[in-house]
Amino acid sequence: MIYRNATIEDIPAIAELQQKYHVTTISEEDKPHGFVTTLFTDEQFQELIEKENGITIACDQDKVVAYVMAASWEYWSKWPLFQHMIGDLQHTEYKGTVLSTENSYQYGPICIDTEYRGTEVLKNIFEFSKTQMSQRYPILITFINHINPRSYAAHTQKLGLDVIKSFEFNNNNYYELGCHTSN
Numbered sequence: 001m002i003y004r005n006a007t008i009e010d011i012p013a014i015a016e017l018q019q020k021y022h023v024t025t026i027s028e029e030d031k032p033h034g035f036v037t038t039l040f041t042d043e044q045f046q047e048l049i050e051k052e053n054g055i056t057i058a059c060d061q062d063k064v065v066a067y068v069m070a071a072s073w074e075y076w077s078k079w080p081l082f083q084h085m086i087g088d089l090q091h092t093e094y095k096g097t098v099l100s101t102e103n104s105y106q107y108g109p110i111c112i113d114t115e116y117r118g119t120e121v122l123k124n125i126f127e128f129s130k131t132q133m134s135q136r137y138p139i140l141i142t143f144i145n146h147i148n149p150r151s152y153a154a155h156t157q158k159l160g161l162d163v164i165k166s167f168e169f170n171n172n173n174y175y176e177l178g179c180h181t182s183n
């Protein structure tokens with residue numbers, strides 16, 4: 001398995017994975033095993049790659065089998081859910097530190113193709129992305145829908161993220177989670 005930063009040429013394969021597991025297009029069979037919420041256009045993928053170097057992918061030979069997004073809050077600020085989270089940072093503490101757009105970034109979505117789940121891909125792709133972002137930010141922040149128990153288990157038990165709080169947005173309940181980017 002190869003882990004690397006995505007380039008513009010990878011966008012069609014990333015878009016295909018997004019389509020397969022996005023909450024609006026996922027099959028009923030796959031949905032209980034997790035879904036992604038943030039929807040990217042090809043232009044938004046391009047901006048994420050060019051401005052933030054913010055997409056990590058896992059490739060099995062030539063096939064893109066997983067992706068992870070990570071970027072500054074400024075990048076995320078065009079989505080209403082993130083506007084809500086940004087406005088709330090000043091009221092949120094992680095291990096004694098009040099969050100800000102300077103000391104934290106937003107990680108996610110993460111998406112792994114079904115046949116590569118339950119493998120080392122989860123930890124490896126997460127670590128690859130986090131190590132890069134650790135040069136810019138000390139704290140990683142993310143959110144998970146309450147009705148995505150697989151992602152919750154993966155992030156709290158396998159990846160060691162801490163639950164900071166729950167919040168409601170657009171009739172959905174989300175956990176906000178975080179961790180330090182360096183040990």
Ligand SMILES: CC(C)(COP(=O)(O)OP(=O)(O)OC[C@H]1O[C@@H](n2cnc3c(N)ncnc32)[C@H](O)[C@@H]1OP(=O)(O)O)[C@@H](O)C(=O)NCCC(=O)NCCS
Pocket residue numbers: 021032033034035036037108109110111112113116117118119122143144145148149150151153154158
């Ligand atoms: C979320 C995701 C990245 C996790 O990666 P993964 O490789 O599937 O994670 P793992 O299988 O190693 O760990 C998940 C754990 O949850 C458990 N689990 C599976 N389904 C579960 C469920 N419905 N409820 C609770 N736990 C569940 C698994 O058994 C596993 O624990 P175990 O290894 O101790 O048995 C992956 O499932 C995925 O891409 N899902 C689709 C997109 C998605 O949900 N992204 C996250 C958006 S926040």
